[in-house]
Amino acid sequence: MFLPADKSDEVDLKKTYDAIVVGSGAGGGMAAHVLTSHGMQVLLLEAGKKLDINRELKSMEWPYDHPRRGDMPPDSHALSGREYTIRQPPYAQGSPYKHVYSYVEDGNGSDYAKDIVVDEKDHPFTGTQYAWVRARCLGGKTNIWGRLALRLSDYDFKAASRDGYGEDWPISYADISPYYDKVDLYLGISGHKENLPYLPDSLFQRAVRLNPAEVKLRESLTKMGRVLTPYRAGVTTDGLKHNKYRVHCYGRGACDRRVGGCDIHAAFDSPTGLIYPALETGNLTLRTNATVNEVTVDQNTGKASGVSFIDTDTGKTYTAKGRAVLLAASTLESARLLLLSKSSLYPNGIGNSSSHVGHNFCEHLMGPGVSGLDKELVGKSRTLDDGRPGSYYVARFRNLTDRNPKFLRGYGFEGGSGTGMFPDNAYGTPGFGSAYKKTVRDYAGAFIGMGGFGEVLARYENYVELDPEVKDRWGVPVLRFHIKFGDNEKKMAEDMADSAREMFEAAGIEEISVNREILTEGYSIHELGTARMGTDPKKSVVNQFQQSHDVKNLLVVDGSTHVSASCQNPTWTIMALCWRSCDHLAEELKKGNI
Amino acid sequence: MPYEINRRDLIRIGAGAVVAAPAAFAVADAPKFFTPAEFATLDELAETIIPADEHSPGARAAHVAAFIDARVAEAFDAKVRDDWRNGLQLVDELSRKMHGHAFMDASPEQRIAVLTHMAKNEMNPKTPEEAFFGELKHATAQAYYTSKIGIHQEMEYKGNVMLEKFVGYEVK
Numbered sequence: 001m002f003l004p005a006d007k008s009d010e011v012d013l014k015k016t017y018d019a020i021v022v023g024s025g026a027g028g029g030m031a032a033h034v035l036t037s038h039g040m041q042v043l044l045l046e047a048g049k050k051l052d053i054n055r056e057l058k059s060m061e062w063p064y065d066h067p068r069r070g071d072m073p074p075d076s077h078a079l080s081g082r083e084y085t086i087r088q089p090p091y092a093q094g095s096p097y098k099h100v101y102s103y104v105e106d107g108n109g110s111d112y113a114k115d116i117v118v119d120e121k122d123h124p125f126t127g128t129q130y131a132w133v134r135a136r137c138l139g140g141k142t143n144i145w146g147r148l149a150l151r152l153s154d155y156d157f158k159a160a161s162r163d164g165y166g167e168d169w170p171i172s173y174a175d176i177s178p179y180y181d182k183v184d185l186y187l188g189i190s191g192h193k194e195n196l197p198y199l200p201d202s203l204f205q206r207a208v209r210l211n212p213a214e215v216k217l218r219e220s221l222t223k224m225g226r227v228l229t230p231y232r233a234g235v236t237t238d239g240l241k242h243n244k245y246r247v248h249c250y251g252r253g254a255c256d257r258r259v260g261g262c263d264i265h266a267a268f269d270s271p272t273g274l275i276y277p278a279l280e281t282g283n284l285t286l287r288t289n290a291t292v293n294e295v296t297v298d299q300n301t302g303k304a305s306g307v308s309f310i311d312t313d314t315g316k317t318y319t320a321k322g323r324a325v326l327l328a329a330s331t332l333e334s335a336r337l338l339l340l341s342k343s344s345l346y347p348n349g350i351g352n353s354s355s356h357v358g359h360n361f362c363e364h365l366m367g368p369g370v371s372g373l374d375k376e377l378v379g380k381s382r383t384l385d386d387g388r389p390g391s392y393y394v395a396r397f398r399n400l401t402d403r404n405p406k407f408l409r410g411y412g413f414e415g416g417s418g419t420g421m422f423p424d425n426a427y428g429t430p431g432f433g434s435a436y437k438k439t440v441r442d443y444a445g446a447f448i449g450m451g452g453f454g455e456v457l458a459r460y461e462n463y464v465e466l467d468p469e470v471k472d473r474w475g476v477p478v479l480r481f482h483i484k485f486g487d488n489e490k491k492m493a494e495d496m497a498d499s500a501r502e503m504f505e506a507a508g509i510e511e512i513s514v515n516r517e518i519l520t521e522g523y524s525i526h527e528l529g530t531a532r533m534g535t536d537p538k539k540s541v542v543n544q545f546q547q548s549h550d551v552k553n554l555l556v557v558d559g560s561t562h563v564s565a566s567c568q569n570p571t572w573t574i575m576a577l578c579w580r581s582c583d584h585l586a587e588e589l590k591k592g593n594i
Numbered sequence: 595m596p597y598e599i600n601r602r603d604l605i606r607i608g609a610g611a612v613v614a615a616p617a618a619f620a621v622a623d624a625p626k627f628f629t630p631a632e633f634a635t636l637d638e639l640a641e642t643i644i645p646a647d648e649h650s651p652g653a654r655a656a657h658v659a660a661f662i663d664a665r666v667a668e669a670f671d672a673k674v675r676d677d678w679r680n681g682l683q684l685v686d687e688l689s690r691k692m693h694g695h696a697f698m699d700a701s702p703e704q705r706i707a708v709l710t711h712m713a714k715n716e717m718n719p720k721t722p723e724e725a726f727f728g729e730l731k732h733a734t735a736q737a738y739y740t741s742k743i744g745i746h747q748e749m750e751y752k753g754n755v756m757l758e759k760f761v762g763y764e765v766k
Contacts, residue, residue: 060754063740069661070740074670097670192765210763218765230765253753384753421751426735430716432643432709440739441649441749 011287011320017043018589020307020322022292022337025140027328027558029270029278030575033186034582035326036283040589043320044275044284045309047291047329048136049115053143053271057112057261059254063421072101072111079103079120084131084520089481090124090470102133104144104525112261116143122473127464127481131522132332138288139270140330141525142571147267147389148414149189149234149572151180155198155400156566163399163408166458169563170535170544173200179576187268188236189572190249190389194229199395199412199568205238208388211418213374213448213509218392220507226397228415231390234268234571245272251387254421267389289313293476295325295341295350295554302345304554310474324553324585324594328578331559332464335530336479338541338556339466351531351548351556356541358465360532362458362565364524365489367517368496369413369451372509373443382445385418392417394450394503396567398495407491411454411567413500419445448509452496455567457488458529483521493518526570531560546581553594557581625660627667627675632682633659635697639685640734642709650748653734656741662733681726688712688723 018040021031032044063069072078077097084091084103092100100120104113118134125132135141155162157169157176177200183189184203192207208230210218218228239248249266265272278284289312296319298305306321327334335358341350349357385391396410423444429436467480497516504511534540537549546561548554557578559570566573588594625633640653640662653659666678688711689697693704700708712727719725738744745751 062742062745062754064742064745068665069736074668077670207765210765212763215763252755253751382750384751387753419751421745421753422739423749426739427732430713432713432731433706434645434647434649437644437647437649437748444749 011043011285011290011318013318013320015041016306016321016323017041017285018322019043019324019326019585020045020320021326021328022307023047023140023328023330023333023558024138024275024286024288025135025142025270025328025330025558026571026574027578028326029139029142029274030183030578031326031328031557031582032278032284033274034579035586036278036281038582038586040283040586042278042284043322044278044286045290045292045307045320046136046138046140046286046288047312048118048138048140048288049312050138050286050288051115051143053139053261053269054263056115057143057263059261059263060252066111068111070111072099072114075099076101076114078110079131081131081519081523084129084523088129089126090120090478092120092124095121103131103523104133113144123478124470124472125479125481126467126470127479128483129520130481130483131520132527133522133525134330134333138275138286142268142270142273144261145234145267145269145571146414146569147231147233147235148393148569149191149202149232149268150393150568151200151202152176152566152568152573153198153200156564156568159409159564159566163403165408167532167534167539167563170533170540175544176573176576176580179580180572182579183572183575186240186242187234187273187575188238188240188246188248189232190230190235190237191232192230194227194395196227196395198400199227202232202572204232205236208233208237208390210392211383211385213377213417213446214392214415216374217415217448217503217507217509221394221503224503224506226503227395228392229395231388231393231414233389235262235266235389236268237266243273243277245276249389251384253384253387255386255389262389290318291474291476292329292337293317293340293474295327295337297341297343297345297350297551299343299345302551304350304551310476312474315474323589324555326555326557326582326585327560328556328558331527331530332479334556334558334560335464336466338531340477346550351541351550351554353550354538354541356460356532356539358530359460359463360458360529360563361462361464361483361527362529362562363456363522364526364565364567364569365411365454365456365485365493365496365518366451366524367515367519368493368500369449369515370497370500370504371447371449371512371515372504373512374417374446374448374509377446379442380445382419385445386420391415392450398499404495406495407488408457409455409488409492409564409567411452411492411496413450413452413496415448415450417448447512448504450500451515452493452500453524453526453567453569454489454492454496455565456485458532458564459486462529464530485518485521489518526559526565528559528562528565528570531556532563533561534563545584546577547585555581555585625663628663628678628682631698632679633663635682635685636662638698638705639709639730640737642705643731643734644738651743653738656738656743658734658737658741661737661741665733677726677729680722681729684723684726685712 024046075098339349394413637659646652
């Protein structure tokens with residue numbers, strides 16, 4: 001693949017950039033794209049490495065061509081789901097392994113993503129149990145994301161007005177809808193129009209097709225007034241004429257290899273979707289291996305003057321200057337950075353006069369779900385079901401017109417079904433011998449399952465703060481977690497399991513198991529809140545344009561600004577909001593208002 | 595972000611009747627951890643679990659024992675090696691108790707009887723032999739279904755190649 005001219009490591013420390021963007025994932029990549037297209041000189045700082053992602057992911061490598069069939073080397077360990085519940089952070093402390101990675105490495109650990117996610121040995125955190133998945137490399141978590149790309153609606157933005165809990169967002173759907181459109185058109189999204197007011201349609205490219213079990217479930221759900229729709233994937237299925245780094249999805253298969261990744265970049269990732277095209281404008285300077293540890297302040301004006309960053313390899317510290325600073329380091333890292341930026345003007349951390357930085361954390365609840373068997377498919381020829389970016393999504397149906405007496409807000413389900421490269425039923429099918437082989441073969445394509453993603457309520461008392469003692473490998477104070485699911489989450493989880501079971505039963509899908517257990521906080525990798533938007537500077541950190549209430553030229557353009565979690569996956573909203581805020585910033589700079 | 599439920603949780607509870615017709619197959623490489631005798635036992639156990647049949651070759655042809663041997667040899671925790679060695683001893687002890695000779699000296703029918711005994715509480719193992727069967731079968735299944743034979747001949751997987759599109763149903 002041809003890559004644009006690389007100006008990495010050429011940061012001009014004497015120059016004042018129009019904007020400094022911290023982090024290169026969905027938010028940072030989008031900020032780089034929008035600001036450079038406004039002609040602004042942008043410095044993009046990424047804490048991790050620049051990886052040759054195609055070489056890392058090797059999307060089409062057969063398992064038998066890898067010495068450990070895709071598993072990591074023996075001195076590396078991936079935390080299991082259970083370890084998060086029986087141990088306390090920092091999870092790598094006392095571990096005999098040389099490297100410890102988060103659960104997303106799955107099972108024995110995927111050798112394909114060990115350079116993408118962080119080593120917990122270098123990046124400890126303390127406090128309550130939390131499955132914190134961090135990707136430090138160019139593009140961050142967009143290199144391995146699940147690709148489900150959903151819009152939020154006024155059922156989410158105005159949820160507080162609807163049910164009395166929490167705060168409304170300072171924007172409505174009408175404000176962000178044109179920006180969702182821009183994201184759809186610039187990056188490509190696959191889906192099917194359903195005309196649901198609570199799950200607005202995007203400007204879709206060709207939808208993912210359903211297999212027989214999914215069609216059966218969709219038809220049954222329709223009778224219940226519920227909607228199963230083909231996976232709305234942040235994947236270009238028809239191609240993008242304006243982007244030469246990405247190819248349209250051709251259903252090649254092996255898409256469900258854990259830790260994802262798409263080396264033809266049909267699936268959106270920040271480097272090929274946003275950063276490479278931004279580099280081509282000539283307005284972007286990219287510096288990787290640059291861990292920002294402070295937003296610096298002009299003591300005379302009170303405005304942000306730039307950032308200080310540590311070279312990840314050498315440990316040397318540098319300061320870069322900018323007219324505006326945009327944080328997109330990921331929800332929890334951006335909060336950490338605000339708290340780290342203490343000065344005589346901002347003793348509490350920059351942008352934190354409200355004392356709300358780190359607070360009002362919210363995310364998605366995972367765990368409850370159902371797995372079943374479509375008996376009609378047993379022994380039938382198998383479809384190639386992992387030749388698609390995802391299977392299906394069941395839209396929210398709770399607390400829309402009715403009012404559930406037990407809990408607030410809603411949840412949706414992500415589903416999977418059919419044949420993958422590895423027959424997962426091989427482990428659970430009892431017996432041995434030829435009959436065992438035949439059973440595995442006959443049943444491999446007949447399974448269907450789904451798991452819930454529920455809205456976790458934003459609560460002030462769910463928060464992160466700086467640990468007074470523990471530091472990371474670079475000597476930067478780490479986060480201490482105070483995050484626990486509450487009563488609403490527990491009741492919602494019970495309902496998720498019950499309703500999942502009810503839907504499979506109604507569709508005539510034989511139930512194999514119902515999971516009722518809630519996974520550890522953080523498991524969804526949809527951490528949100530901690531620097532929320534709002535109109536009241538006493539109760540929020542940034543305004544509707546993600547500008548700090550306290551410091552005009554400081555923006556936070558990632559998931560930390562979300563006021564509530566909704567139950568829809570956040571990536572598309574992060575990018576739409578960021579686009580809107582960057583348009584506003586460019587205008588304000590031109591007007592001289594900043 | 596995780597885009598699918600853990601499909602490995604999908605468990606099919608059903609009867610697995612046993613038919614086996616082990617075929618001799620030479621193993622090329624010297625084992626890295628197991629003794630030649632242990633390796634031969636492991637190879638026979640794997641082939642009994644996933645045998646060659648009219649549909650496709652089995653665990654032996656797919657070099658399942660060699661893959662397990664390589665992984666056990668380099669395992670980070672020495673206990674893994676002890677457990678495998680002890681497990682293979684348990685198989686021999688059980689075979690002696692049931693038939694009067696070690697596993698490899700038993701007849702094909704007797705070997706199946708040994709495995710049937712070990713597999714009887716597969717979903718809820720109680721004895722060390724039963725626990726070892728679980729470990730053995732998991733490792734065998736992983737190695738076999740990720741092998742060339744397992745993917746292409748046994749499962750006839752059609753993906754991971756250039757395709758125009760996924761064959762399925764358009765939503766109407």
